[in-house]
Amino acid sequence: MKKICFVTTIYLTYKSFLKEFSKYLHETGEYEISLICNDEESIREDLPNYVHYYPVNMKRGVSLSAFSAIQSITRILKEKEFDIVQYSTPNAAFYTSIASKKAKVPVRLYCQWGIRYMGFEGAKRKIFKFLEKITCKNSTYIEAESHNIREFSLKEELYNEGNSCVIWNGSASGVNLKKFDFSKREVWRKEIREKYNIKDDEIVFSFAARLTRDKGINELLDAFLQLECKYSNVKLLVSGGMDDEGSLDSQLYAKANESDSVIFTGSVSNIEKYYAAADVFISPSYREGFGLVVVEAESMGLPSIVTDVPGQIDAILPNETGLTCKAKDAESLKNAMITLIENSDYREKLSNAAVSFVVDNFDDKELFKYLKNNRDKLIFGR
Numbered sequence: 001m002k003k004i005c006f007v008t009t010i011y012l013t014y015k016s017f018l019k020e021f022s023k024y025l026h027e028t029g030e031y032e033i034s035l036i037c038n039d040e041e042s043i044r045e046d047l048p049n050y051v052h053y054y055p056v057n058m059k060r061g062v063s064l065s066a067f068s069a070i071q072s073i074t075r076i077l078k079e080k081e082f083d084i085v086q087y088s089t090p091n092a093a094f095y096t097s098i099a100s101k102k103a104k105v106p107v108r109l110y111c112q113w114g115i116r117y118m119g120f121e122g123a124k125r126k127i128f129k130f131l132e133k134i135t136c137k138n139s140t141y142i143e144a145e146s147h148n149i150r151e152f153s154l155k156e157e158l159y160n161e162g163n164s165c166v167i168w169n170g171s172a173s174g175v176n177l178k179k180f181d182f183s184k185r186e187v188w189r190k191e192i193r194e195k196y197n198i199k200d201d202e203i204v205f206s207f208a209a210r211l212t213r214d215k216g217i218n219e220l221l222d223a224f225l226q227l228e229c230k231y232s233n234v235k236l237l238v239s240g241g242m243d244d245e246g247s248l249d250s251q252l253y254a255k256a257n258e259s260d261s262v263i264f265t266g267s268v269s270n271i272e273k274y275y276a277a278a279d280v281f282i283s284p285s286y287r288e289g290f291g292l293v294v295v296e297a298e299s300m301g302l303p304s305i306v307t308d309v310p311g312q313i314d315a316i317l318p319n320e321t322g323l324t325c326k327a328k329d330a331e332s333l334k335n336a337m338i339t340l341i342e343n344s345d346y347r348e349k350l351s352n353a354a355v356s357f358v359v360d361n362f363d364d365k366e367l368f369k370y371l372k373n374n375r376d377k378l379i380f381g382r
Contacts, residue, residue: 001030001031001032002030002031002032002083002084002375002376002379003031003032003034003080003081003082003083003084004025004031004032004033004034004082004083004084004085004086004375005034005035005036005076005077005080005082005084005085005086006018006022006033006034006035006036006085006086006087007035007036007037007073007085007086007087007088007092007093007095007096008035008036008037008087008088008089008092009037009038009058009060009089009090009091009092010037010038010040010058010060010089011037011038011040011042011043011046011047013037013088013089013092014035014037015046016173017088017113017172017173017292018173019048020173020176020364020368021173021368021371022035022048022051023048024365024368024372025372025375026048026050026051028372032052033050033051033052034051034052034053034054034080034082035047035051035052035053035054036054036055036056036073036076036092036096037055037056037058037092038055038056038057038058039055039056039057043055054076056069056072056073056076057069057072058091058092058095059091060091066091066094066095069091069095070095070098070099070102071099073095073096073099073100074098074099074100074102074103077099077100077103077105078103078104082105083106083107083379084105084106084107084108084109084375084378084379085100085105085107085108085109086109086111086375087100087109087110087111088110088111088112088113088172089113090116090131093110093111093135094131094134094135096108097110097134097135097136097137097138097139098134098138100138101138106140106379107140107141107378107379108138108139108140108141109139109140109141109142109143109375109378110135110136110139110141110142110143111143111145111172112136112142112143112144112145112149112150112153112289113145113172113289113290114145114149114287114288114289114290114311115132115149115152115153115158115287115289115310116128116132116287117129117131117132118152118286118287118309118310119214119286119287129156132158133158136153136158136159137159139159139163140163140378141163141164141165141378142158142159142163142164142165143164143165143166143167143374144164144165144166144170144289145166145170145171145172145289145290145311146166146170146171146289146290146291146310146311146314146315147166147170147314148310148311148313148314149289149290149310149311149314150164150165150166151310152310165374167367167370167371167374168361168366168367168370169361169362170290170314171290171292171295171362171367172289172290172292173292173364173367174362174363174364174365174366174367174368175292175295175296175299175358175362175363175364176364177299177358177359177363177364177365179272180272180275180296180299180300181272182299182300182301182355184276185276185300185301186276188272188273188276188277189276189277191273191277192273192274192276192277193277196235196237196263196277198235198277199233201233202233202234202235203231203233203234203235203279203280203340203341204234204235204236204237204277204278204279204280205224205234205235205236205237205278205279205280205281205282205337206236206237206239206274206275206277206278206280206281206282206297206302207220207236207237207238207239207240207281207282207283208239208240208271208274208275208281208293208297209240209283209285209293210240210241210242210243210244211238211240211241211242211243211244211245211248212243212244212247212248213244213247213248213286214247214285214286214287215240215283215284215285215286216283216284216285216286216307216327216328216333217238217248217284218248218249218252218330219284219328219329219330219333220236220282220284220330220333221249221252221253221255221256221262222249222252222330222334223330223331223333223334223337224236224256224261224262224337225252225255225256225259225262226330226334227334227337227338227341228259228261228262231341234261234341235261235262235263236256236261236262236263237263237265237274237277237278238256238262238263238264238265239265239266239267239268239271239274240266240267241266241267271296272296272300275296275297275300275302276300276301278297278302279302279340279347280302280303280304280305280337280340280347281293281294281297281298281302281303281304281305281322282304282305282306282333282337283304283305283306283307283312283315284305284306284307284325284327284333285306285307285309285312285327286307286309286327286328287309287311288309288311288312289311290311290312290314290315291306291311291312291314291315291316292315294306294312294315294316294322295315295357295358295362298315298316298321298322298354298355298357298358299354299355299358299359299362300355301351301352301354301355302351302354303321303322303323303340303347303350303351303354304316304321304322304323304354305322305323305324305325305333305336305337305340306322306323306324306325307324307325307326307327308324308325308326308327309327316354316357317353317357320350320353320357321350321353321354321357322350322354323336323339323340323350324336
C-alpha cells in the first residue's frame, strides 16, 4: 500500500476538489489515504471512514500560529512516514512544504492551484512572491493547474521545466459529468426559472463565487447595472456567500440589492441547476489557477465570459466556447455581455461547442486516471 497525505487549510477544499479523487485512489486498493486540515465539527460527519484524519490549526491569512502549524504537521509526517504528501491552498502549501522537507518526506507535491501574488502590487506582491518561491523550492515536484499558470511560473522563475508539469488538460478535479448532466438541463432550467419568476425570453447571466473584490464582483455589478437600463430582458443570478463585504463597492452592492433584475441566491449545493437556468456564465476574476466553475458551467451548455488572466483562459476556447474581457475593467466586460445579448445565434453556437469541449477534455473520471499514474511514477521514481 502506498501512503498519501493530502493537506489543505480548510476541509471545504478537500471536499470540493479532493474527496472524489481520494475515493478513486481508495477503490484501486493501492493507496492508504490521510488528510491534515483545520479541526471542524462537520468533518467527522462527512469524511469517509477510509480516510485517516489529523486536525491541525491553520488560520487563513498571516498569523503567528504558522509556527505551531508547521511544528504539528512536521510531527505527523515524521510519525506516519508517508510516501507522498500533496498540498495546495496558500497557507497549507507554505506550511507543509517546510514541514515535509523537515520530515524528509520523499515526494513533496505542490499542487499549484493559482498564484496568490498575481493579484497584488508593490511590496505586497514582492512578499507573496517570495513566499511562493519558498513553497516551490521546498517541493520535489510542482503540478500546475493550467498551462498558462505553468508558463507564467516558468517566466517568473518559480521553478523549472524538469520538476513541473500540467496533468492532462489541466484542472484540479475535472468535472463530474453525472452531477453536471446536460441531459437534465431543460428540466432544471424550468425549475429554477419558475422559482425566481424568470420569463422564458429573458437572458440570464450567471456568476458563482465568493462575494469578494478579487472575484470581480464589483466590475460585474457595475457592468450589469448599466445594461439593465438599456435592455429590459436581462437578469443576473449571483450564487455565492459573502466573503469580504468590505471589499465590495457599497453603492453598487446597494443598487444591485434594490434591482428586480439582480438575484442573490447565496451559496447553493445544486449549482448545476442554476447554470441550467442561465444563458451565459461570467467569471471576471482577477486571478485563478484554472477556472473550474467555468468548465462546470460550460458542461451545462453555457458560453462564458472570462478575464484574460492565466488560468481562466485555459478554461475556454476563445471565440469558440466563450469570450474574454480585461480584468478590473467593467467597460470591457459590458461590451462582451452586449455581444452575447444581441447575437442569439452566436450565443447558441458557443453553447453547443462548450458542452463538447468539457466532455472531451475535463471528465473527472478520465483525469483521475492521469493523476493516479502521475503519483505512481513520482513514488516509484523517487
